[in-house]
Amino acid sequence: MITFSSFSLPNLRLAPTTSYANPQRIPKPPNASYEPDSEPQARKLKGSPQLARWSRARSLRSGRKLDRAGQRTQLLDPNHPPQLKERALLVTKDTTLAASDGDDDVDMTAGKSIYMVSDGTGWTVEHAVGAALGQFEHCLVDRGCAVNTHLFSGIDDLERLMEIIKQAAKEGAMVVYTLADPSMAESAKQACNIWGVPNIDMLGPITQSIASHLNVSPSGGPRKYPLTDEYFRRIEAIEFTIKQDDGALPQNLHKADIVLAGVSRTGKTPLSIYLSQKGYKVANVPIVMGVPLPETLFEIDPEKVFGLTINPLVLQTIRRARAKSLGFSEGMRSNYSEMDHVREELEYARRILARNPVWPIIEVTGKAIEETAAVVLRLYHDRKHKCSMPRISKRY
């Protein structure tokens, strides 16, 4: 079994004294196998040398100059509240920040940064920031107002937390955090406020609201993904869906929750996978001119079949790119992306779908997989519950 120490990590200087308000946060002893809950000490206490190196590397790559000497002095103003000052100093003792590279100008064309800090996997904060950035597409396009996000996951000790916030202060980044431990969340907020870092607690408010609603206190521990029956059903759905991909095993169509039918390059595969991760067993059946559809498709419950269609021009563009990436030569399957063929195949699909009026047709042109998935699941649940208002319900 390989321990983490066998990695080619640089030698880390460990801070000689580390005292925290919260004694359980003292790094645990090294452990034989690598997992986030039992990281060896070297990892726990890794600090600024790497951060500085990263900072320098980024600086070089982007042509950006990092340090803001004036601000830095202000950040470490001795008038700060003693507790945080002490923590800050504890961290500073061991740091040689990129500051030492020593440039004073900041070239903001490299974009603004958002630091996402999580004590868990970080997927929730990443997802939320991605969604919020959707509100700025008009300005993000072509990096009109460029944004760089940096996800720091598994941050469950104060030292690394402070290090990250400090780096955010230096870089002029904002910090979005999800920290289940209330004392960690409070420390993040205080440090950000003191160091002038815009910050927001992503899950705190919603957790508090739910706590009031349920009249139960939150655990305050990092999120554990419970390995429930539902979890294992999701895994099973993913495995089922992969096996059924691209018309494989038509004899199993009756076992699927959802069956997608459409011509090549309407996004059946990624859509199937996306839905399977939400726990649905999905099969997809390609509609190809001259290839008969499996008989089972017409024998199963038609309420679970969904047809996908797409604009012919868009389909042609996608197929051309596809043909190129597959290395089709001019002669080989040339009609695959030819306009006449594309139109003819879509018309062929249209006729098949029209003969099965219970199958809804979903227009995928210009839609991302996530959006098509939302349409499919709305219809799926509407039909299942024979009503169209309430959507997807789950029990916890």
Added chain:
Amino acid sequence: MITFSSFSLPNLRLAPTTSYANPQRIPKPPNASYEPDSEPQARKLKGSPQLARWSRARSLRSGRKLDRAGQRTQLLDPNHPPQLKERALLVTKDTTLAASDGDDDVDMTAGKSIYMVSDGTGWTVEHAVGAALGQFEHCLVDRGCAVNTHLFSGIDDLERLMEIIKQAAKEGAMVVYTLADPSMAESAKQACNIWGVPNIDMLGPITQSIASHLNVSPSGGPRKYPLTDEYFRRIEAIEFTIKQDDGALPQNLHKADIVLAGVSRTGKTPLSIYLSQKGYKVANVPIVMGVPLPETLFEIDPEKVFGLTINPLVLQTIRRARAKSLGFSEGMRSNYSEMDHVREELEYARRILARNPVWPIIEVTGKAIEETAAVVLRLYHDRKHKCSMPRISKRY
């Protein structure tokens, strides 16, 4: 092409007069193909009959009694601000709420409800609520404090929004919403406050913080998933990963970003799929005693190979369940889940992994796919950037 009207929807009474402060919210005319931006009128104005039916159905299923007559009267108190009262009445005109089923007791053992309302796909609010509920696992287990979530996606008109909030009031549910249009978000907040519904705006605060940070106003439109190059690379990664599943096409291992190696049932497939959805091309290679590993595995960059290991007892349990679900008879491959064989195979894998000391070994016992994925990606990015502090960076 099938229009939505060909679905077996009940006849909906349409409210005879609908006047909104915001004229662009008037339902659009019917459209030939079904997509969220062009839903026919019948769908836009669907309302309470379905909701009532759903409500009754749930009530029957759960044995719960729904109406709280006293509270309802209070909800429609004529002293409410005139604008919202008017809206509320507009909705009420067309409603026959489950109230008419007429029970006055509420059986709270059926669990508390959380309504998640989104003008888009709803995946962000679903994800955040799921994460926040992780803080209540101690009480959710065995439905100690049962919670039911209901996702209402694509809610982009005021009428349906009010209908949902009203139902939440009746049911004593809380409402978590992500509504990009500030006037919709404001209406949701006002209606919830007036009707006494605990509510929280999930994306508003983070969007505002980012707006200040970037010094750019949010668009206020529903989130569009941009179909960027990055999006298409993600799709490509998913397709690559599926094709490489379970040791297929070993000649392509050099094209993968990440290669996972481990014995059967260490979660290689769902982990590969999860990572591929984040844009990584993943290949997985099963370690099976007596089956030689592909030579290419030892020829590629060892920094991208990750070994998975698991506790033998846990593995045996998973394999037993697997053997059962595959319908293995006692004689058939009986050693697959036999303890001696399981230990021997894990030992065999351990020796292979030990001979390749650059490959990290990741312990998957008790970890959900999302958690293992976080560990893999942390290591992947650490190695890529030759530093261990900053994590996963992205440009927008």
